[in-house]
Amino acid sequence: MFSLNDRKLTIGPMLAKIAENWPAKVISIALAIMLFVFHRMSLxxxxxxSVPLSVETDTSLTPAGPYPGLIGITLRGDANTIYPILEDDIQAYIDLNKYTEPGTYRAPVQIRKKGTxxxxxxxxxxxxxxxxxxSLDERLSKTISIKANFSGALEPGYELGEYTLDPAHVVIEGPKGLLTDVSDLFTNSIELTGRSVDFSTTVRILNQQPLLSIRGNGLIEFHGVIREQLRIQNFENIPIRINNLDEQFAGELEISAGSIRIEGGQTTFNKIKPQDVSLYVECSSIDSIGEYLLPVSALFPAMFTLxxxxxxxVLIQIRRRQQHSIGNGGS
Structure with missing residues (x-):
């Protein structure tokens, strides 16, 4: 069995051997560690x-100037770790809740992880x-009107009459300095091309200012009434007829022709013919000769307006027709 002195004699040379050329040995160990780390990094x-950037502020303040809408994200790790991660499970944000006064502030981009x-x-x-x-500014809200934005052209001969928007007004929120200059908003384009009948559609409110937010879902119900374009046309030199005069009488008009002006749909005028328009005086109530002032009536298709x-x-002179008897030259 070895004694304590024997152990000392054995350990001493070992320590001396380990300490021999120790600087070179330390450098060798450091190089080995570095090679191991580089190897792991190479694997x-x-x-x-990119993910959207959210801005967290005190409820009385809101962003008042441009800022990056997207933040670049770099994931580093082994393939089995980084590729199963869903992009929606990485959230980028800046926290400005500690600021309660309008101004310009600097904040670090932070990451919030969830799910995968x-x-x-x-x-x-x-x-x-x-x-x-x-930059942050005071948050305000405002009620403004919505206006329809149209594109294209209706079928020839038609026009857009009245229309409704539901809702006709919305509430928007945003920074005080920007909200002051906003008086109304428009819808996205409502296509009219080729339409000739009433129609309804759902359309989104056009918000060209990302610093403004619209309460609600931002959708508008549009209903438009389409009608024919109106046209007015004159008809001249229309003979005035004598209607329903008793056969024993004959009538002579002071004015034998007249004119009318009618209004109707643009396309409807393409179907009307000259014989569809006439003037007449009604004489069924006349039972004696003489001079009468009678109203002139107009006849035209029902889809037009006089x-x-x-x-x-018109004045009409009524006389009795001459009676002729045949035989013996008598009359």
Missing amino acids: QEERFF ALRAEALEISVDPLEVIL MRQDPEN
């Missing part, structure tokens, strides 16, 4: 994508940019 992969990102081990996440400078008529009344 890691990178994945790049929480289960990933040995995961490195970096962002670009690292920080954001952002705008003007000339004459409105």
